[in-house]
Amino acid sequence: MKSFGLSLILMVLVLYGCSKSEGQLLFERTCAVCHGLSGKGDGFYAKKLNIKPADLTSETIQNKSDADLKKIILEGKPETAMSPHQLSLEELNSLVKFIRTFAPAR
Ligand code: HEC
Numbered sequence: 001m002k003s004f005g006l007s008l009i010l011m012v013l014v015l016y017g018c019s020k021s022e023g024q025l026l027f028e029r030t031c032a033v034c035h036g037l038s039g040k041g042d043g044f045y046a047k048k049l050n051i052k053p054a055d056l057t058s059e060t061i062q063n064k065s066d067a068d069l070k071k072i073i074l075e076g077k078p079e080t081a082m083s084p085h086q087l088s089l090e091e092l093n094s095l096v097k098f099i100r101t102f103a104p105a106r
Helices: 001-019 022-030 066-075 089-100
Strands: none
Touching: 022 089, 066 089
């Protein structure tokens, strides 16, 4: 009975995981510690940083082109905790697609 409950929990977790896009999974794994799960820049590390992680839901960020966002992610931002991330083009594309879901409704 106990293991039945456990497999049920595991199944739900797996299904939940599968319902997320590659971009979201990647974001939660590599970016959310700083930028927060909802992209607002309120991740776990944010309070430890002098220069706060960017609010990815903001217009400033959303107004950047896809190419700009990919460049920032790949190269990082000097003098900040935003370090370069070595990702494939496919990963970059799915990440940027997910970041676009943070755009405020206009
Ligand atoms: C260790 C913390 C940390 C992690 C991890 C991190 N960032 Fe950042 N990010 C920052 C900080 C700090 C800034 C700088 C904000 C500023 O310059 O005002 C930033 C800036 C940015 C910017 C805006 C850059 C600009 O030109 O203003 C984008 C877009 C961004 N991050 C996306 C991401 C993505 C996508 C990931 C995951 C692949 C990620 N970040 C991972 C801390 C982090």
